Structures are given as C-alpha cells and as structure tokens.
Amino acid sequence: MSHKKFLFSAAILAFPLAPALAQQNESPPQDIRGLSDDFHNDDMIIVTAPYVDQLDLLAGTSALAGDELTEDLRGQIGDSLTSLPGVSSTSFAPGASRPVLRGFQGPRVRVLTDGIGSLDASNTSVDHAVTIDPLTAQRVEILHGPAVLLFGGDAIGGAVNVIDKRIPRDIPDDAVHLDAIGGFGSAADDWSAAGSIDIPLSSKLVIHADGSFRDTSDVRVPGFVLAPDLRADLLADAEEETEEGHLDEAEELTEAANQSGYIPNTASSTTTAGAGIAFIDDGGNLGFSVSYYDSNYGVPSRPGAGHHHGEEEGEEEEEGEEEEGPVTIGLEQIRADLRGGVNIGGFFKALNFRAGYSDYTHTEFEGDEIGTVFTVSGIEARAELVQSENDLAGGSWRGVIGTQVLVRDFNAIGAEAFVPKNSLESWALFTLQEADFGDIELEGALRFDQTNISANSINFDRSFNTVSGALGQAYAPDNAAFKIGANLSRSERAPSAEELLSNGPHIATQAFEIGNPNFTTEKSWGGELYARWDSDAVQLSATVYANFFNDYIFETETGAEQDELPVFQYFQRDATYYGFEASASVVVAKLGGFDLIADGVADYVRAKIDNDGGPVPRIPPLRLLGGIKAHSDNLDLRAELEWSGSQNKVTAFETPTDSFTMVNATAAWRPFGKEGGVTLLASANNIFDVNARRHASFTKDYVPLSGRDFRVSAKFSF
Numbered sequence: 001m002s003h004k005k006f007l008f009s010a011a012i013l014a015f016p017l018a019p020a021l022a023q024q025n026e027s028p029p030q031d032i033r034g035l036s037d038d039f040h041n042d043d044m045i046i047v048t049a050p051y052v053d054q055l056d057l058l059a060g061t062s063a064l065a066g067d068e069l070t071e072d073l074r075g076q077i078g079d080s081l082t083s084l085p086g087v088s089s090t091s092f093a094p095g096a097s098r099p100v101l102r103g104f105q106g107p108r109v110r111v112l113t114d115g116i117g118s119l120d121a122s123n124t125s126v127d128h129a130v131t132i133d134p135l136t137a138q139r140v141e142i143l144h145g146p147a148v149l150l151f152g153g154d155a156i157g158g159a160v161n162v163i164d165k166r167i168p169r170d171i172p173d174d175a176v177h178l179d180a181i182g183g184f185g186s187a188a189d190d191w192s193a194a195g196s197i198d199i200p201l202s203s204k205l206v207i208h209a210d211g212s213f214r215d216t217s218d219v220r221v222p223g224f225v226l227a228p229d230l231r232a233d234l235l236a237d238a239e240e241e242t243e244e245g246h247l248d249e250a251e252e253l254t255e256a257a258n259q260s261g262y263i264p265n266t267a268s269s270t271t272t273a274g275a276g277i278a279f280i281d282d283g284g285n286l287g288f289s290v291s292y293y294d295s296n297y298g299v300p301s302r303p304g305a306g307h308h309h310g311e312e313e314g315e316e317e318e319e320g321e322e323e324e325g326p327v328t329i330g331l332e333q334i335r336a337d338l339r340g341g342v343n344i345g346g347f348f349k350a351l352n353f354r355a356g357y358s359d360y361t362h363t364e365f366e367g368d369e370i371g372t373v374f375t376v377s378g379i380e381a382r383a384e385l386v387q388s389e390n391d392l393a394g395g396s397w398r399g400v401i402g403t404q405v406l407v408r409d410f411n412a413i414g415a416e417a418f419v420p421k422n423s424l425e426s427w428a429l430f431t432l433q434e435a436d437f438g439d440i441e442l443e444g445a446l447r448f449d450q451t452n453i454s455a456n457s458i459n460f461d462r463s464f465n466t467v468s469g470a471l472g473q474a475y476a477p478d479n480a481a482f483k484i485g486a487n488l489s490r491s492e493r494a495p496s497a498e499e500l501l502s503n504g505p506h507i508a509t510q511a512f513e514i515g516n517p518n519f520t521t522e523k524s525w526g527g528e529l530y531a532r533w534d535s536d537a538v539q540l541s542a543t544v545y546a547n548f549f550n551d552y553i554f555e556t557e558t559g560a561e562q563d564e565l566p567v568f569q570y571f572q573r574d575a576t577y578y579g580f581e582a583s584a585s586v587v588v589a590k591l592g593g594f595d596l597i598a599d600g601v602a603d604y605v606r607a608k609i610d611n612d613g614g615p616v617p618r619i620p621p622l623r624l625l626g627g628i629k630a631h632s633d634n635l636d637l638r639a640e641l642e643w644s645g646s647q648n649k650v651t652a653f654e655t656p657t658d659s660f661t662m663v664n665a666t667a668a669w670r671p672f673g674k675e676g677g678v679t680l681l682a683s684a685n686n687i688f689d690v691n692a693r694r695h696a697s698f699t700k701d702y703v704p705l706s707g708r709d710f711r712v713s714a715k716f717s718f
Contacts, residue, residue, distance in 0.1 A: 062541075062583070065139035067636065067668045070181065070715055071683055073134050073192070075214055075268060077111065077162065080134045084142055085541070086158075086581035086603045088620040091697040091705070092508070094188065094219055095268040095297025095329070096129045098122055100696045101142065102545065103577060103605035103619045104157025107496045112151060112161045113337075117406070119358030119378045120333060124410070124419065124498055126698050127508035128362060128374075131293045131333045132162050133272045135181065135194035135212040139163045144528070144543075145487050146445035146470035149430055150384075150402070153447050153468035154493040156524060156547065165196060167287035167339045168206045168278040172198050174718075183713030187685075187706035188216040188266070192713075208276040208289070215269045218262045218298075219706045222689040225259045226303060227701040229655050234304050256303035263703055265298035265326040276337075284342035284350075291335045299327040299364075300703050302510050325367020327507070333360045349388040355381035364416070372414030380406045395437035404428040410497065418504035418513055420458055422497045426451040441485075443472040451494040455501055464494035466521055481535040489526040495519040499553050499570050509698055511568040513555065519572055524549040537587040546578040554609065554616060557653040566653070573613050579605030593632050600626040606649070614651050618696045621647040621657070636668040647695040655701055660692035677717040685709040 062084045064072060074080045078089035078097035088100040101109050111118050111130055120131040134140070143151075143159045151159050180195040194212035201207060224231055238253035276289030341352040362374040384402035391397075404427065411421040430447040447468045454461040467490075474485030502515035528545035552575035560567040581603040589596040602624050607616035627640030646659040666683040670676055686692070689708040693700040 063139055063141045067679060067681065069134075069137065069140065070679070070681060070713060071666050071668070073181075073183070073713075075134075075190075075216065075270060077130050077132050077134050077137075077140070077160065081140060081142070081160065083601065083625065085583045085601045086543075086579075086605075087142060088623075088696045089694060090126050091694045091703065092126045092699050093297065093300055093703060094216060094266050094706075095270075095295065096122075096127050096299075098126070098130055099142075099160050100620065101144075101157035101160070102579060102581070103607050103616070103696075105618070105696065107154055107493070107499075109157045110148075110152050110155040110159040112159055113356070114163055114167075114339065115151065115161060115354050115382065116337065116356040116380050119335065119356055119376065119380060119408070120331075120360050121362050121374050121376050121410070123496070124374070125506065125508050127299050127329070129295055129297065129329070129331060131295075131331070131335075131358075131360070133194075133212050133214075133270060133293065134162075135192060135214065136164050136166075136196070136210055136272060136274070137162050138165055146443050146472050146489065147432055149445040149447040149468055149470055149489075150400070150432055151404075153428075153449050153466050153491055156491050156493065156526070164210075164274075165198070165208060166210065166274045166276040166289040166291060167337060168198055168208050168276060168280070169285075171200050171203065171206050171280055175200070177718075179715075179717045181713060181715040183681075183711060185216075185709055185711040186220075187709035188219045190214070190216045190711075194272075204281045205277070205279050208278075209274070211271075211273045213271050217267050218264060219266045220262045221260075221704050222691050222707040223260055224257075224691075225261075225263055225702060225704065226257060227655065227693065227704075230303070230701045231257045237304060253304060259303070263300055265300050265328070266703070268295065268297035270295040270297075278339075282343075284340065286340035287338070289337045291333075291337070293333040293335070294331070296328060296330045299329055299508070300699060301327060301507075302699070302702055325365075325369070327371070328365045329362060330365065331360070331362040333358055335359075344385075347388060347390075348385045350386040351383065352386060353381070353383040355379065364414070370414070372412055372416045375411045375413075376408060378406065378408035380404070392435055393437075395435055397433070397435045399431060399433035401431045402429075404430065416505055416507055418506045419498055419501050420455045420460075420503075422453060422455040422460075422501060424451065424453050424497065426494075439475060439477045441474045441476055443470075443474075443487075445470045449494070453494075453497050453500060455497075458501070460501065460517055462500070462517070464521055466492035466494055468492050481538075482531070482533045484529075484531045486530075487526075487528050491524050491526065493522040495522065495553060502570070505563045505565055509568070510565060511557075512562040512565040514567060514569040516570050516572075519553060519570070520551050522549065522551050522553050522572070524552075539585045540583075542580065542582040544578075544580045547576070549575040549577075552609070556617075556651065568653075574610040575608065575613075575616060576610060577605060577607040577616075579603065591630075594630040594635075595632070597629040597631055598627070599629065600624070608649075615649040617651045617654050618698070619647070619649070620694070620696050621645040621659070633674040634670050636666070638667070639663070639665045644692070644694075657693050657695040657700060660690050662690055662692060663687045679715050681711075681713045681715075683711045685711065 072080050075094055076097035078099045081087045081099055082089050086102050090098045107123055118131055121128045122130040141161045148155045148159050177198040182193040192214040196210035198208050234253050234257035238250040241250035271294045274291035278287030336357045338355040341350055343350050357379045360376040364371040382404040384400045387399045389396050389398040406426045408424045428449040432445045435442040449466045452463045470489035472487040474483055476483040500515050500517050502513040506513045524547050526547040528543055530543040533540040551572040553572055555568050555570050558567045558569050583601045585599040587595050588598050604622040607619045622645040625642045627638055629638040641663055643661045647657045650656055664685045669680045672678055686708050692705040
C-alpha cells in the first residue's frame, strides 16, 4: 500500500478517536451492553450490523446463533449457512466456499466481519477461501432490504455479517469468562476445536483472546465422484485413446472416470488466533484487536483437463517432463481491527466508528512448486452518526448518516496471474432514515459511491460514480403479530477489477478469461413484497422479489480456445432475476415437557439474460427443507428432510444438475439446563448416503457434497 493511501486512510480512522474518550452519562452506543456475553447465546434475534437500535423493516433478515450455528458449522462460511432461506453456496471445495444469496454471488454479495469486509481475495476467484472462521463466530446475520445500503451499493443480493467477540462488547460479570467448542465429523475425519477467554481488568476494561484449529482429510462421497455426463465423456475419450494405441492415456482417463469413494485433494487445515482489548463505560467504548488466519487446502482439478500455462505456439512438452503435482493453496492473513463509539447527546446521540486493516498472502502450489502468488493489502473504515429519536407529525423519526472508505492493493505474480496488479480506492456517503407513525412504518436509504480502479502496468485508470437508493413501507399494527411491507430499490454497481481487466488463464474455472476495460456501471431496479407473523407459537416469513438489470455483467463462452482452454469473455446485457423465499416455525403440540415444533424453508430463483440470452449460469434450483423438533430446556431432538430440485435451465456451457433428497437428524443435550453453559450435540447428515451436487458450484460435476456424515461436538460457556 502506498504511503499516500495509508495516510489518507489513517486520517479517516483518527478523526473520531478524540471524542471517543469523553465521559457521558447516556447508554453506550451500538447497544453493546444489551448483547449477551455468552459465546453461543440464541435467545433473541438482535440485528447488530446496522449500528442503530433496531431495524424493523429489514425484509427477509435471518440469523444463525447458538446451537443452530454449532450444528451447521463447517470449514467455510458459505457451507455453514445453507439451512437459511434464500442461501446456497459456491461449494468449490471444502476449503473454499462463499455464500450465494438469492442466486447472486461474487461481487454482488458482501461478506463482512462486524460490518467490515473480509479484506481477502475471495471475491476474485471461487477457489479462494473466505478468511472468516465460523468456529469463532458468535452469530451470523443475513441482511436484505434498504439497510444493506449501509454496507455497499454493490450488495444487490444482500450481505452476510459475521459477529465475533474479538473486540469485546461488554464487561463480564465473572473474573474469567471461558467459551470452548470442539467436534468431529466422520465424512472427512474433520477434527475441530476453538476457545476464547475474556478477563475484565477493571470495571471498564476487558481483554479477550481466542484461537481455533480444524484439520480434515479428503472428503468421502457415495459412488462415483464424477457426474454421469462427465464420466461418460471421459470413458469415451479413453476408448478413443485405446483405438489410437495410446494405452497409458486411456488408462489414466479410465482411472479418473472410475474414481469413487472420496474426492482426491480435498484435505484442509486451518488455524486462527486473535486478541483484543476494549474500554467500555457509560460515555462510550473503544476497542482494538489483532488476528491471524492460516489455511492450507487442496484444489480439486477437473479430470481430463490439463493444467496449462500458455506455452508459446509450437512449443512442445519436453520428453520425460514430470507431471504437475496437485494444486494446493496456502494463505495467511494478518488483520487489525478498531471499533468504538461515543455518546454525543442532542440531535445526534452517538458517533460510531469501525475500521480494519489486512495484509493477505495467498500462494498456489503445483506439487512442491510455487505457481502463482496473490497479495492483498487494504484498509476499510466507516463512521456513523446515529440520530436520536425525534417527534415527527404524530410519529417518530430516527436514522443514521455515515461515510465509508476502502483502499486496496491487489497483485498476482506467476503463470496464472489472469488479472494485472491493480489498486482500488473508494469512498461513500450514505444515510438510512426510519419513521414510525403507529401502524405505518417507513424506511429510506441513499448511498453515493466513488470508485477508482487503476492498473499502472497497462495504463488503466478509471473512476465510477454510482448512486443507489431504497424505499420501504410496512403495515404493522401495535400489539399485532403480523407485518406486511414492500421495498423498492435502485442499485448501481461499479465493475470489479476482474470484470474490467481479466486477460489470462484462470485454472479455477478452467477458462481463459477476458474482461472489458470499457464497461459502464451495472444498474438495477428491485422490488420485494414480504409478510411476517411472529407470535409465541408461530413464526412465518415470506418474501417475493424481482430485480431488473441494465448493463448486467456476465461471463460466457465464445467458442474460441487459447492456451488449450476455452475462452470466456465478460459482456453487458439486460437481465432479470425473480424468486421467493419463505420460512415457518410452528409449535404444534406440547407433550411431556417438550414443545413439538414443525418448521420449514422454501426458496426459488429464476434468472435470465434478456432478449433470448438464455439462463444466467449457476442459479440454484427450487429447494424445500422441512423438519420436526422436540424441544425442552435440557434436550432437543430434530429430524429433517431436504429436497433440492433438478436444474435444467442451463447455459450452453453448463450441465444440468439432478435433484436430490437428504435426510438429517440432530440431538442437543444440555445436562445442566438452558443456562448451565454445557451443550453436547450429535448429528447424522445425509443418512442415506445420497449423491448430491450444488448447481451454484463451478466444480459440481467433480466435487459432490459429502456422503453420510456423523458429527459430534461439545460446547462450554462459563
């Protein structure tokens, strides 16, 4: 990062520090004392991300915490959230998986740590891991609606916000507070453990430390690894090689086609560590943390596809040259985070600020040889002025006004550096305003972003100004269980560096990718209608939505070939997305101290390029998930059925995906009761060992989901 950029970012970080030390007599900003210190508390859904007390109009907001989060813990955040409505996963490999929200992925979904981006390289390629360990998460929130504009105009699909405790939010009552979790999963010999400690040094000062470890072997799967169509292609190629007398090549292809039982090169190992300190009193709070993330994982290669590096035309492989080894990735991130706030009083009741700095290195190995090295250094910072609640024409009014800045330097060095070294600088102004008139609630958001992307090596330097806005209205009678509402949004997104500047072999996607430096911004109009019912015995939520894009950026095959890879090029066309998501939880009976609860999730999305451009690739199909749960203070028993439909609406370069049905069961035992601080969990996933593939995955034809998986875990909080 250049000295000039660092000073610019540091100035923004330093601005709020002086008033943060002031002593006031109002409650702390961000409601930091209202959050439980329990690492796995799941009593109450509190939307913490938007930095205001409560956002009732967040349509479709959902969250995972407590036992539910523990049951769904996987190595990557994408695979840990798929039980939530509207959420799928890229599932590139067990070591790399980003969330897919309402069919959107990549730059159209923001993945955040306590409101700040992950500051890694996960948005540049699907084989790059997200540097957030779910083992250290306190809760995970999925955000939709106008409030998403607090975090970016590009988050059209929504935002995933992971809340951890590295910067403490309150002072523990005990002299020492400990949290720990450990577990084992049979499908990949998945051993994991995490722990944290919080120690109050005084009535206003607390320190925190945490660490986690996960180690897995190659993932076991039922039957053949390859999808039927890909397997048939390889067997046909093997037969052709046999007829031509190339017996070694035929044997290699046949062996790849018949691979079964486990997915080669999918083992992983991840270690994290973090420490933080926070000052908290009635006038404000100020905290700082440092953390380290280290992960090594395999990248499965598509059988029958060579791992080429663009040899010059006519260059022949030397006789006896050794084959390239399996591709593995080793990545490290050192990160520093700052969070604070000060009560002001008057029209603005609080000033909150948040910042993160990351130094990230990602090395792709081919066997023992270094292939390509990616580096990212960046600072993201934001500050919000939270307005006091004021009277307004028979109602009340409140809101937040803020600014955000991101400075990021990206570099790739090696044979597969498909994007040149580039820098991104962006800053934004945003506001979210709410008004409550009894039965009627209104919400509005507005955001302006200026984004500059430059690549000196190719004399590229462009700036984009984007404006996004959203309006929401809800009807929510006082003391009533139901709410209905509508949101309308206009979003604008600057093209990413990859969409503008790609020009080279991208082995993760098995394509030679070409961007377009002349792209304009991507614009969309979106709308959603939602209804919710929330009572002691019944919780229902349903949302229908649509997005209409102008200059939608997408990638498609051209029919050409370069470096023995098919050429994929980015284009801009109009596009349409529409779909629905729904969830329900109903107490159907009370039997012998247990509540018998039936619940379910359903979601569907359809996306197409307009004017007969065909379907958008990698769109999840219709999914239905239903379960029955017996719940008491000491014991939970649950069985569920998940059905994912087939996806036959595919582009020319995609293959269809078959439907699948999985049966899962879980049990959670709290031997000392709900407040006892000890929970023992056991689960059986994919009990009938079915072959299942996610259509949203680039690698679904040769990386199926794991087979039968028995998992046990224990968590402690005291």
